[in-house]
Amino acid sequence: MIFETLISQMPYLAHGLAVAIGLLVCLLSLGLVLGLILAILEVYGHWSLRLACVAFERVFRGIPAIVLLLLFYYGVTDYIDMGSFTAAVLALGLRSAAYQSQIFRGAFLSVPIGQMMAARAMGMNKLQAIRDIVLPQALRMSIGPWTNEFSSELKATSLAYVIGVVELTRQAKYIISNTQGNILIVFGVVALMYFVVNRAGNWALYRLENRLALPGFEHRGDA
Amino acid sequence: MLLRVENIHKSYGAVEILKGVSFEMAPGQSKVIMGPSGTGKSTLLRCVNHLSPPDQGRIFVEGEELTAKNLNTMRQKVAFVFQDFNLFTHLRTVENVAIGPRKLRGFSKSAALDLAYKELDRVGLSDRADAYPAELSGGQQQRASIARALAMEPKLILFDEPTSALDPELTGEVVSVMNKLASEGMTMLVVSHEIGFARKAADEVIFMEGGKIIEQGPPSQLFEAPQQDRTRAFLNVIEHGGDA
Amino acid sequence: MSAWLDFAMEHLPYVLEGLPTTLGLWISAMAIGAVLGLALAWARIYGNRPIYAIATVYVEIFRGTPMLVQMLFIYLGLPEIGITFDPLTAAIIAIGLNTAAYQAEYLRGAVRSVPAGQMTAARALGMGKFQAFTTIILPQALRRVIPQWSNEAILELKYTSIAYAIGVTEITARAEKIGYETFQFFEVFLLIAAIYVVMTSVVAQLLQLLEKKVAVPGL
Ligand SMILES: Nc1ncnc2c1ncn2[C@@H]1O[C@H](COP(=O)(O)OP(=O)(O)O)[C@@H](O)[C@H]1O
Ligand SMILES: [Mg+2]
Numbered sequence: 001m002i003f004e005t006l007i008s009q010m011p012y013l014a015h016g017l018a019v020a021i022g023l024l025v026c027l028l029s030l031g032l033v034l035g036l037i038l039a040i041l042e043v044y045g046h047w048s049l050r051l052a053c054v055a056f057e058r059v060f061r062g063i064p065a066i067v068l069l070l071l072f073y074y075g076v077t078d079y080i081d082m083g084s085f086t087a088a089v090l091a092l093g094l095r096s097a098a099y100q101s102q103i104f105r106g107a108f109l110s111v112p113i114g115q116m117m118a119a120r121a122m123g124m125n126k127l128q129a130i131r132d133i134v135l136p137q138a139l140r141m142s143i144g145p146w147t148n149e150f151s152s153e154l155k156a157t158s159l160a161y162v163i164g165v166v167e168l169t170r171q172a173k174y175i176i177s178n179t180q181g182n183i184l185i186v187f188g189v190v191a192l193m194y195f196v197v198n199r200a201g202n203w204a205l206y207r208l209e210n211r212l213a214l215p216g217f218e219h220r221g222d223a
Numbered sequence: 224m225l226l227r228v229e230n231i232h233k234s235y236g237a238v239e240i241l242k243g244v245s246f247e248m249a250p251g252q253s254k255v256i257m258g259p260s261g262t263g264k265s266t267l268l269r270c271v272n273h274l275s276p277p278d279q280g281r282i283f284v285e286g287e288e289l290t291a292k293n294l295n296t297m298r299q300k301v302a303f304v305f306q307d308f309n310l311f312t313h314l315r316t317v318e319n320v321a322i323g324p325r326k327l328r329g330f331s332k333s334a335a336l337d338l339a340y341k342e343l344d345r346v347g348l349s350d351r352a353d354a355y356p357a358e359l360s361g362g363q364q365q366r367a368s369i370a371r372a373l374a375m376e377p378k379l380i381l382f383d384e385p386t387s388a389l390d391p392e393l394t395g396e397v398v399s400v401m402n403k404l405a406s407e408g409m410t411m412l413v414v415s416h417e418i419g420f421a422r423k424a425a426d427e428v429i430f431m432e433g434g435k436i437i438e439q440g441p442p443s444q445l446f447e448a449p450q451q452d453r454t455r456a457f458l459n460v461i462e463h464g465g466d467a
Numbered sequence: 468m469s470a471w472l473d474f475a476m477e478h479l480p481y482v483l484e485g486l487p488t489t490l491g492l493w494i495s496a497m498a499i500g501a502v503l504g505l506a507l508a509w510a511r512i513y514g515n516r517p518i519y520a521i522a523t524v525y526v527e528i529f530r531g532t533p534m535l536v537q538m539l540f541i542y543l544g545l546p547e548i549g550i551t552f553d554p555l556t557a558a559i560i561a562i563g564l565n566t567a568a569y570q571a572e573y574l575r576g577a578v579r580s581v582p583a584g585q586m587t588a589a590r591a592l593g594m595g596k597f598q599a600f601t602t603i604i605l606p607q608a609l610r611r612v613i614p615q616w617s618n619e620a621i622l623e624l625k626y627t628s629i630a631y632a633i634g635v636t637e638i639t640a641r642a643e644k645i646g647y648e649t650f651q652f653f654e655v656f657l658l659i660a661a662i663y664v665v666m667t668s669v670v671a672q673l674l675q676l677l678e679k680k681v682a683v684p685g686l
Binding site: 058059062063064065066067068070071074075076079151154155156157158159161162169172173176181183184187188190191194195198199 | 527528530531532533534535536537539540543544545546547548625626627628629631632639642643646652653654656657659660663664667668
């Protein structure tokens with residue numbers, strides 16, 4: 001009985017999962033690009049830029065994800081027309097940028113200063129040296145900490161529920177309302193889906209980290 | 224003149240490190256700079272290619288003054304070999320050597336690699352081309368970094384104590400590469416306390432102390448008959464087991 | 468800007484009436500998390516196989532799934548088997564169980580970073596395993612865990628806003644209510660955002676003071 005319900009509702013859950021993953025990919029991409037820019041400006045930029053970046057980070061890390069979602073959904077949509085999905089990408093993506101910039105900044109700072117110096121001494125300009133020499137090394141070192149950010153943002157996608165994005169958690173709620181019950185089992189299955197995606201993502205990132213690891217720098221501890 | 228260094232002054236904070244240094248180098252010449260630690264030798268070398276821009280004084284390479292504007296093109300003519308190698312960690316040895324021609328000199332990928340293999344051969348490292356820097360010994364890393372410098376086909380190479388980060392048994396392989404370059408006519412400005420190299424390869428030895436040139440001259444003269452007491456005292460230390 | 472300030476001043480008192488709920492929720496959950504986290508960390512380090520396995524599964528489940536789902540599970544799901552909570556209690560339990568898993572992991576890391584010689588030395592004095600843990604290892608581990616624990620506390624303070632989703636009238640819920648009454652959503656959520664930024668900054672400062680206060684030379 002319960003399983004019949006579950007099977008009949010599976011397409012909805014699958015669709016919800018697809019939306020959640022879509023949201024995750026969009027927000028992580030936004031966070032990646034913006035986070036990298038913030039980190040580069042903070043490490044190599046003028047002090048005024050650095051100040052602005054730090055302020056951005058402080059603010060976006062200080063506000064709960066839910067409040068950001070509400071702010072962008074109810075608030076910004078008063079001025080700019082956008083759907084709840086876009087609002088969620090912006091709210092969570094900007095927040096993720098603040099967290100990712102911390103990861104990248106740490107990675108940039110841990111690339112030995114001699115690398116930049118040798119690149120500049122060859123005649124590379126600052127941008128070339130960052131792009132061709134420092135960035136490839138920093139990105140490798142970022143994969144480990146970035147895995148945590150991946151997990152944390154996957155879970156954060158469920159919060160888009162509060163602004164009506166029909167992602168996995170919202171689908172679960174609909175199913176419960178429509179089928180009058182099955183609450184434990186539906187949430188159990190939904191939890192399992194998040195769990196599996198999380199594990200799969202972590203595994204893939206771990207594989208990537210190992211594949212890109214440089215000889216002599218393989219395992220920097222599992223912290 | 225290939226290089227003209229004119230009255231260089233450089234301070235860090237309130238401390239004046241270089242107090243007016245001038246000298247010239249003709250094409251094909253090799254000069255060795257010696258002097259006690261903390262005297263400003265590295266600072267001088269870094270001023271020559273503006274890794275630390277001088278506060279005062281001018282640098283000319285082939286008659287053209289080095290400025291903030293032409294910095295990156297001029298640096299391609301003046302290569303730098305670091306004490307601690309600074310090979311690019313994420314690139315294989317051959318890629319380390321090829322990246323300059325590829326990214327800065329407009330070479331195609333295959334032309335850059337061809338040149339890189341040629342330069343690696345010159346320093347005796349062809350067989351380690353595919354290794355990452357962390358997989359090389361110190362001496363091999365320094366030879367690779369010399370190959371990286373050579374691949375820029377520079378007019379002048381600056382060496383900052385290229386053997387002092389190496390275990391004694393590994394200095395020989397680097398010194399012999401440098402000897403070879405000098406005999407091939409490469410212009411080299413070398414901070415080093417390797418007396419053997421200075422005697423064999425240098426046209427002139429510069430002795431620095433306290434941010435100034437104290438004495439300079441051909442190695443035979445400077446080593447056999449130093450004019451200054453401080454030069455004599457310093458040579459005494461490095462010849463008799465000091466680790467300067 | 469000044470219009471917003473007027474608006475903020477007008478509605479601040481109503482929003483702040485939710486502050487005791489927010490802070491109470493936060494402190495209760497952190498306390499549950501600390502106690503349970505300690506037990507879990509113990510189980511993961513010193514427990515026998517079944518205890519280790521149970522603790523590990525617990526930590527993996529709570530860290531691998533969203534807190535909102537956990538909260539809905541407890542608030543909406545458990546009544547199916549006859550366990551019913553009011554929203555606030557459900558939120559405290561959910562956040563507490565969730566943070567316990569994280570706190571356990573930070574503690575475990577900290578305990579592991581205490582040199583093995585400390586335990587050996589304590590045992591050599593004749594202490595039992597548990598006694599050595601509580602009197603020698605734990606005090607050192609707790610000092611080491613403070614920076615991560617502070618981070619976790621600040622994260623959880625922000626997570627209390629999730630309780631809004633099951634109808635706890637903490638500050639975020641109150642802000643939304645004002646939004647519906649005034650239709651000035653942007654203004655009111657900006658106000659609430661500012662409140663959180665101030666709260667998290669203050670808490671961060673306080674925790675830094677604490678960290679300095681309990682610092683031990685060489686640790
Ligand atoms: N970037 C810097 N900032 C401040 N002081 C420096 C810097 N680089 C070098 N110095 C100082 O300048 C002096 C000369 O250094 P250096 O040129 O490295 O000497 P040498 O290479 O002759 O041993 C030293 O006292 C050193 O501490
Ligand atoms: Mg030096």
